[in-house]
Structure formats: structure tokens, C-alpha cells
Amino acid sequence: MQIISKCCCGLDVHKRVIVACLLSIDDEGVESKEVRKFGTMTEDLLEMLDWLEKMGCTHVAMESTGVYWKPIYNILEGHIDQVLVVNAQHLKAVPGRKTDVRDSEWIAELLQHGLLKASFVPPAPVREVRDLTRYRSSLIRERARTVNRLQKVLEDANIKLASVVSDIKGVSATAMLKGLMSGEADPEALAQLAKGRLREKREQLIRALTGRLRTHHKFLIAEHLSQIDYLEEAIQRIGVEVGERLRPFDDAIKRLDDIPGISRATAEVLLAEIGWDMSRFPTAKHLSSWAGMCPGNNESAGKRRSGKTRKGSPWLRHALIEAAHGAVHTKNKYFKAQYHRIAARRGKKKALVAVGHSLLVVVFHMLTRESTYADLGANYFDVSDVEAVQRRCVRRLERLGFIVSLAPAA
Numbered sequence: 001m002q003i004i005s006k007c008c009c010g011l012d013v014h015k016r017v018i019v020a021c022l023l024s025i026d027d028e029g030v031e032s033k034e035v036r037k038f039g040t041m042t043e044d045l046l047e048m049l050d051w052l053e054k055m056g057c058t059h060v061a062m063e064s065t066g067v068y069w070k071p072i073y074n075i076l077e078g079h080i081d082q083v084l085v086v087n088a089q090h091l092k093a094v095p096g097r098k099t100d101v102r103d104s105e106w107i108a109e110l111l112q113h114g115l116l117k118a119s120f121v122p123p124a125p126v127r128e129v130r131d132l133t134r135y136r137s138s139l140i141r142e143r144a145r146t147v148n149r150l151q152k153v154l155e156d157a158n159i160k161l162a163s164v165v166s167d168i169k170g171v172s173a174t175a176m177l178k179g180l181m182s183g184e185a186d187p188e189a190l191a192q193l194a195k196g197r198l199r200e201k202r203e204q205l206i207r208a209l210t211g212r213l214r215t216h217h218k219f220l221i222a223e224h225l226s227q228i229d230y231l232e233e234a235i236q237r238i239g240v241e242v243g244e245r246l247r248p249f250d251d252a253i254k255r256l257d258d259i260p261g262i263s264r265a266t267a268e269v270l271l272a273e274i275g276w277d278m279s280r281f282p283t284a285k286h287l288s289s290w291a292g293m294c295p296g297n298n299e300s301a302g303k304r305r306s307g308k309t310r311k312g313s314p315w316l317r318h319a320l321i322e323a324a325h326g327a328v329h330t331k332n333k334y335f336k337a338q339y340h341r342i343a344a345r346r347g348k349k350k351a352l353v354a355v356g357h358s359l360l361v362v363v364f365h366m367l368t369r370e371s372t373y374a375d376l377g378a379n380y381f382d383v384s385d386v387e388a389v390q391r392r393c394v395r396r397l398e399r400l401g402f403i404v405s406l407a408p409a410a
Helices: 041-055 069-076 100-112 122-156 169-179 187-189 198-210 215-245 248-259 264-274 284-291 314-327 336-346 348-369 380-384 384-399
Strands: 005-015 018-024 031-039 058-065 082-086
Touching: 005 041, 005 100, 005 169, 005 187, 018 187, 031 041, 031 100, 031 187, 041 069, 058 069, 069 082, 069 384, 122 187, 122 215, 122 264, 122 314, 169 187, 169 198, 169 384, 187 314, 215 248, 248 348, 284 336, 284 348, 314 336, 314 348, 336 348, 336 380, 380 384
Parallel strands: 005 058, 058 082
Antiparallel strands: 005 018, 018 031
């Protein structure tokens, strides 16, 4: 096989040790191999970098093993010509006689012959925003879990507040819960704390607030409310930090916010996950494949097998599916028509993935062309192929026993 890199290194990365195999070829064509072991502390990584630069190494490859590759990538980035982080599934060696040294040699051999495909590692500014948005998403999920725990405590105390109010953390519900913790036991007095339209449900609130609240219930409710308040403040602080870092892209975020189902927070997650430079992806199909939002290819002996989507970023997938949920509940929009068209044949879950895929394609083209969103309309599929709609409707009527003849309208 043709040798692509004359001096390259393969790294087998672990939590406490790194095994490095350096393959080099001199001007006379003589190949040499050197294997060394390094620690994973910053001092050890700098020592490894000095060794690689001294040997004239131009290409380095390693597996994407959890988060252990990140410190190494941060040290080597900007000093080595090309640093490749490779999917572990693409590095499967022949089974048997597996050691750390053999793994590093195998990675170096594949890299030397140009047989490795690098994973997409965005620039440092994108990675920094990505860390913030992912932490914010984790806090949002934790807040939802804490609200559920609060609801369980109320149920245990015979307080059926969630059966009347739509949001257990709303202004009215929070005021009632604080009243319970302060020692107010009269349901009628607590129901008077309702705000707005909730006052119309005063009788239901009195019945819902009549329970058996014990001392430990009050303690748990106070703890849960305190934790929810902290999480909401933390989410707000991170949101401000993300907004400051994405301030240069406010125009793009506002344009993405016009897409049905995509809010500003979702747009920030999308930019953090895929970046704002779309030149990394030649087409929308490449982006969809990288994100794992398009059908997979599995063909053998001329037969198409399961088209299950491949694994991609779970954070990006979650954001797109959440946006799809919102998009399909909009009125007179293309995505709602697309969802119902696919859900009738393939099921609701696959239809949501399809809508998420369409949203990602729209985002790609809007970022690439710097254009605004224009909805295709709820009747897009009917207008795009009128004859197919006509044949389908005629067949349905004929199966019901009617004789159908069509004439164009004046």
C-alpha cells in the first residue's frame, strides 16, 4: 500500500498511561519504529510533545475514548500538523494477541497508509460554547426531575395541587406551597393566593389543598423548592454566558428562531453542536449523516435491510427531536403536514426523526446561504403532485362503493 505519512504516531490512550508508537521513514527508505509510554499529567503530555517535535512527527492519531483524548488534543493542537481523533469502531484490529503496544502500532500503521478517517472536532471557541450548552441542558433535565420529586412529596401528603394547576412551579402554586411551609393549614386561605384565571378554580383548589401534611413533608418541600430556585438561577447565569459568547452570531440565531419549533435556546444548542462554519460539511446530506439523523445503509445480496439511523451526537439529536415536537404542533405549516404524512405509514417516532432531519437540513441551508425561513405551507404535498392526490382519493371512494367521475372546476 502507498505510504502517505513518512513520520506519524499512533496513541493508545488510557486514564493514567499513553502508549505511543512512532513510525518514520528516512530519505533512504529505511523504516524505523519506536514505542514509548507516557503519563497523562500535563507535564507528561508536554514531554511527549517535545519528543514528537524532535522526531519530526507530522501526523498523530488516537481513539476517541471517553474524555481522555481531550487533554492530549488540547496539548497537540497547533503544534502537530494534523491530529486525528478516530472513531474506535473504525480501528478494530484482528482479534487475538491484543496489547496496548499492539494497539498503538496498529493505529500508527493505519495512519501511515492514510486509512483513517478523522472525526469532526470543532475549533476551540465552538467546543467552549458546546460545554456550556450541554451543562445547561443537564441542569434543565435535573430541574424537571426535581419538580417530579416535589410532585411525589405532595401526592404522599394528599395535596392534589397538580391536578388543578398546569404548572406546579408557577406563581400561584409556589405561593401556596410557601404558605403551607409557613404553617398555614386553612385551604380556603391558601386558595386565596391564586392569581389570574386560576381564581376561577377556587373550589377545586380548596379540595386539592386539603391533605395530611406532616413535618417531614414540609422539610422535603422546602428542600425541593430551594434546589429548583438554585437550578433556575444557574440556568439563567449560563444562558447569559452563552449569549455573550454567541453575540457575533445574533443575526443567525434570530433567523433560526423563525423556524417552527426552534427557540433561541435551541438555536444556541444547534450552533454549539454543529458550529457556525458550514464549509466543514460539503452538503446537507453530509451533515445529516454525521448527526445520525438520516436512514442508515445496510444492503447485502441486493436486499435492503434495516435503515436504522447511526449513532451521532445525543445532545444534537435531543435538541432536534424536541424542536420537532414543537414544529408538528404548529398550525398550517409544512412540518405538521410532513409529520402526519409519515406517521400514518411509519409511526410517530420515525415521523419525529424525519421532521428533525428536515429541520437540520433547513438550518444548514439557512446558515450556508444566510437566508431567512420561508415555509412551504401545509398543502405542499397536495400541490406538488395533484394527480397522485386525485388518484388516491378516487381509489378510496371506489373502495367504498361509489362511481366517481371528475370534471375540472370553472
